[in-house]
Amino acid sequence: MTVTIRLQREDFDAGPEIARLVGARTDIGAIVTFSGICRDHEAGHSVTAMTLEHYPGMAEEEIARHVEEAQKRWPLQGVTVIHRYGRMVPGDNIVLVVTASAHRDAAFAAAEFLMDYLKTRAPFWKREEHGGATSWVDAKETDDDAARRWTAAT
């Protein structure tokens, strides 16, 4: 199991991250990649920029705990999580999750699981800029609901 977790201010590129995760392995059948991108709108209003604050140390540890949990639930061969912090404008990458497995259902499920948990449990906070003002983004109930589906059945 190849695990890469990185928090960084810099941009990332999905292609090389996928290639790095696969490397010379020939037992991987499915790679699922999620790229989260800064949008120009949010709940009906426009967004001109966004700043992501994080809790250094805890963010890495919390992501690592969820990667471990994903490994327990699905037969994974590799996971990469990259989360940016700092200021981003619409079109900029925010987060990348890559999961590798012999089978596509495991790769899809693990990527969704990790994204739902990053949204609701990883210590990141978004502050939006819109029309000269800034405001902290409220947590969404739909994100909490999405995260809860992974515990409801167990």
Added chain:
Amino acid sequence: MTVTIRLQREDFDAGPEIARLVGARTDIGAIVTFSGICRDHEAGHSVTAMTLEHYPGMAEEEIARHVEEAQKRWPLQGVTVIHRYGRMVPGDNIVLVVTASAHRDAAFAAAEFLMDYLKTRAPFWKREEHGGATSWVDAKETDDDAARRWTAAT
């Protein structure tokens, strides 16, 4: 809605395909990418190579029909499907599906939907090479079940 469907003998690279789909748009929030890769094993036996035969013309049309169906079901901003044919060895890319949406649940669902349908409805057939022999890959019931879940509820 940006739709790209390509059948090709040549390899592809997920990174540039994602970048092409996003382009200069700033309204996309989520990109889900599925890469299907030729594995060195299948149902317990080793695989040294695989040849993909397809029905030219119908393959493109069938994929286009499912992309249209995905657009009806989810608010998508772009879909790219690339499927290779010809001979591949373990580690080679076989298929790429990229879905773009403002929201991650739509992007995930559409990518899974398209993969389930590519597996069971797109006219491609795999012939494996293993230990000097070749054999046609049998369709999997689990793939049929996966495809059926998209119709069961409607």
Added chain:
Amino acid sequence: MKLLYFAWVRERVGKADEDIALPAEIRTVGELMDWLAGRGEEYAYAFENRKVIRAAIDRAHVKPETPIANAREIAFFPPMTGG
């Protein structure tokens, strides 16, 4: 009418496609499979288990009971294994 064969159906029939003049009494895809199966050993082998063979008319999936009607191109093949 053009017939196309893919994967092991193609291998068993021994050709990828052929042009054929159908008897007028063949009205459905299933009837066409029955008729083809009687055209010789290789066809009998290809169509021995008709339940697993899929068909497409003019590049769209159809069922055995689908009428052939004005089909230009009919294809027979095993269950798909793409993706």
Added chain:
Amino acid sequence: MKLLYFAWVRERVGKADEDIALPAEIRTVGELMDWLAGRGEEYAYAFENRKVIRAAIDRAHVKPETPIANAREIAFFPPMTGG
């Protein structure tokens, strides 16, 4: 003990972190929030709606009833909005 504040909790308190000597009678995270809220206007404002504030002890999520025990680092922050 080190206290950390993030996002609007940090903005309201007016600092990102501080070292603090806690009274011995404070045993849980919830009791610590109550005590902090009484430390002045900016704290009262930051902790006015304690139900929405989340906490972590030594970089792991905890609930208000979690004992502080031997915590080295306690953080307070709003619900997370990453990803």
